[in-house]
Amino acid sequence: MTGLDDGPSVKPPTLYDVARVVGVSHQTVSRVVKGHPNVRADVRERIEAAIAELNYKPNLVARSLATSKSHRIGALVYELLASGPSKIMEGASIRAREAGYLLDIVSLDPENDGGIADAIDLMAQSNLAGLLAFTPTDRVVQALKHASFTIPVSLESETSTWNDDGELKMGESGVEMMINHLVGLGHTRFFHIAGPPGWIAARGRSNAYENALAVHGLKSIGMSAGDWSAAAGYDAAMRMPLEAGITALVAANDQIALGAISALETRGVSVPQDMSVVGFDDIPESQFFRPPLTTVRFDFADQGRIAVDRLLARIDGTTPAVTTTGPPALVVRSSSGPAPAK
Amino acid sequence: MTGLDDGPSVKPPTLYDVARVVGVSHQTVSRVVKGHPNVRADVRERIEAAIAELNYKPNLVARSLATSKSHRIGALVYELLASGPSKIMEGASIRAREAGYLLDIVSLDPENDGGIADAIDLMAQSNLAGLLAFTPTDRVVQALKHASFTIPVSLESETSTWNDDGELKMGESGVEMMINHLVGLGHTRFFHIAGPPGWIAARGRSNAYENALAVHGLKSIGMSAGDWSAAAGYDAAMRMPLEAGITALVAANDQIALGAISALETRGVSVPQDMSVVGFDDIPESQFFRPPLTTVRFDFADQGRIAVDRLLARIDGTTPAVTTTGPPALVVRSSSGPAPAK
DNA sequence: TCGAGCCTTGTTAGCGATAACCGGTACGCC
DNA sequence: GGCGTACCGGTTATCGCTAACAAGGCTCGA
Incomplete structure (x- = not known):
């Protein structure tokens, strides 16, 4: 299945490991990690050195539990392939990652209606930061309405974006x-x-x-x-x-x-x-x-990006940077021509 | 952006809430949730009733922190669109969900090499249960090799599966x-x-x-x-x-x-x-x-499914149910015909 | 009838982070 | 020289769950 070795299973270092090495409290390390200002410069440097040394990476799961926030966005996808532009997902995924988020995709099984509710349940249990529904169908919208959600939900349609103010699609x-x-x-x-x-x-x-x-x-x-x-x-x-x-x-x-x-x-x-x-x-x-x-x-990739931007903005309560994609472009090729004479 | 209301933000019930309602300890509730056998029938029933009543759903993040395991599989995807069969992702996603897992997809940005390492880092911080790399390229394989991973990694190629034993592709x-x-x-x-x-x-x-x-x-x-x-x-x-x-x-x-x-x-x-x-x-x-x-x-969807099955099996240390997809089928249409006479 | 042993359930201690609180230190000011 | 105020960084509790252990009650056989 793979040629890669899993290597020895050493537990990754924690905040406490770093703290012990440096000789400070774990909280101080946390401050450095989070970029909190009130840390003396020399302490900060020593901690940063230790972090690099140990190759410490914050455990996102633990952070998520402590803050009740997560760094993931759910993406509901329904028959993605059939509708064509998976490019939209690619754009979304890349943008999400840039912002430090991961996209959880859940493909809905076209043949299994109950699956929608299951999928939504599963997402609800993972306290996601938000939910994106691409290429929405009525069934998906219905299911979403009935779900008890406390997170921002954003519906994005393939070729149009639903605006709160009903802006031109x-x-x-x-x-x-x-x-x-x-x-x-x-x-x-x-x-x-x-x-x-x-x-x-x-x-x-x-x-x-x-x-x-x-x-x-x-x-x-x-x-x-x-x-x-x-x-x-x-x-x-x-x-x-x-x-x-x-x-x-x-x-x-x-x-x-x-x-x-x-x-x-x-x-x-x-x-x-x-x-x-x-x-x-x-x-x-x-x-x-x-x-x-x-x-x-x-520009589908751009739409995906923007969808994520908007959702992120809602999550943070800020306003998104750019909210519209470039205009569509007519591409004339030879499948269209003058109307034949009667 | 959406017509859905987010609703009032009430905190979802926890294990302790259920325990308090029933008058037992949280651990007993946990046992019921996990299907542990040694719980008296009447207690179990009362707890199940309370769970339904409160609409309790276990918090997967907390569970993940406690067990250091997660219910997520990372999927590294590189230029998915370009290679065609996103069907493979769909199959994988559906199968994963059936098994109670969520697929985290990370699209690699073709234009941004550093992104690969970032993406892998991000995944590593979320203690994923495993990692699936679809449509691998040499660069992805390289990046994976250099990453220090302690989780099962599975490389799945678009039309062939790498077997440990070098089985026919x-x-x-x-x-x-x-x-x-x-x-x-x-x-x-x-x-x-x-x-x-x-x-x-x-x-x-x-x-x-x-x-x-x-x-x-x-x-x-x-x-x-x-x-x-x-x-x-x-x-x-x-x-x-x-x-x-x-x-x-x-x-x-x-x-x-x-x-x-x-x-x-x-x-x-x-x-x-x-x-x-x-x-x-x-x-x-x-x-x-x-x-x-x-x-x-x-059968791409099947390949996606199988990829997940195999990974899951590796995670659990069991052997997967089915390990090969159906054979490919030659589809003869009219773009091929007899060789022209010299 | 009594102890061995199994059920059943509760208690306690983490998982790895964050956040609120709080006590020192250093500095400036009158 | 004493006191107010930043700043710094440590302590402790907590997020929701699981795992290990402990403890009481029960059944059972000798």
Whole structure:
């Protein structure tokens, strides 16, 4: 299983060990560790030397018990893979660590509903500093509501952040950009393949889609929903009514778009000549699809970072440094083109 | 940021609270909680009633301090996204939770080398029960070697598991299946686009590739390496010498294959007529590539689960229940075909 | 009937840190 | 020279739980 030796099992040094070596009380050592000002310089130096010498590291568990605070943030994750951007987790994890926190991730088992409550219980017992729920679905939100929590909880959606003040959701502006792009190409008949209805992010995108169309005085020809997968996109595009004269297909993410393009090919519809197909997220593969996919790029890693920042700020009762990510960017590739002449 | 109320901040009940209510000592309550046999039935019942009544949950931090054990497993993750199967994490996380453990994930920042050591330090301070390193690279292995650890460490590679006894690596047998498939189609001139050389999994696949060819008395025409991305695959395929008469392109994963197909298209090479292109992993999108990709499927979720099982077994000093995942499966789609006539 | 031995339960002492309190020392000031 | 006030650093209690030991009550066999 591993080629690494575990080495001899020596107990790591404690505050008391350091204190004994230096000849001071453990409390003084604690002060040095915590950076408390009122310690004479020479004492501090001797203690610091001893700490380095012994390679002393504070035991976070003990600290946590004493302070009733912890250095961990729970991250509830639901079918992370299916929704694409695990980049968001990466960003969150890195930022958390920079702040001295560890991210406890708990993947919810899609097949096991009871698991949600169990997972939340488990987290509750570890007095976490806070809880982050990524890619929330209604079920997760429900479960969280029923849990008796005394810690800050932060819901972060894949493409939008819930603000206390209901600030513009990032996902929405991305959808608008996309619709504007397509309308600019002369498209008027749109179809939408949505993400799972239970997902807040999916509903956000669907609503934004309809709103953006309405701005141009247009109405969606139709809409269908599946999960976030290419397979779902394929199925939806196979069942899509071709006779309706649809010229623009807006998929809720890039995977769905990929599946849809594949389905259209088998149905003899060529992209983008007969129909434009667009996605969202700009996963790294989209550029190499055939045809390369027009999509909207979001800075997911940054979102993860910010989510952590905000939570940390709530924990400390301060205000976060930066609270919005960069704007989404429309990435035009060749899966979208002018609307075909009637 | 959230619509959830944090609620009034009441301190959760402790062992002593339960004991006081029932009129027994805290130790007796502890026995009941731990399922210790020697407690009179009626006392046990009264305590259980009180526990339910007060909604008592043991404080895992305190337990951890008292026992110097924890219910957490650290998971070191390096550029998870880039290597594809985050499914492996999902499996691991779920299995861990089933066993009452939480997975602490620590994403290593690719841009920040020092981060590795920091991350390991942080984990060491939390007396974790064990450490899992997924998708290990040489740098991670190095860092782990230098760290003074007293806990079980388990290295798990993306497609192969390191066994103490050097058992057959799963990734290798998958590569063999693929080469056999291609040789069966009449291919004799192979090119390989490998993953990053620093990745153990990448080297494993490359070596397996050469070995499998050798079995048939064949030799690779050439090999190039990038990262795991479609972009790397594109670049490599653009630089690949077409005059060498290559008919089969073996990419280290599906993303690389996707990029390679795209590059071949721009170079006027059609897949699979002029050249067969294959990948590994069978990511959900591969089926919808154009052409659909021939690849090898691994059960990643299962690998994650098993990784946790093995680690848990080491922690307890027992032997794990199941130690091997199901065999990889060759998935033949239309990106591979008969070798073109000379 | 009595002691050996097992149950059952309580007592005490940590785990490794933090925090509140408190007694010295040194310094400045009148 | 005496006293107030910083500063410094030690003592002690505590976080919630577990483990080791102790002690009383019970059963049982001789």
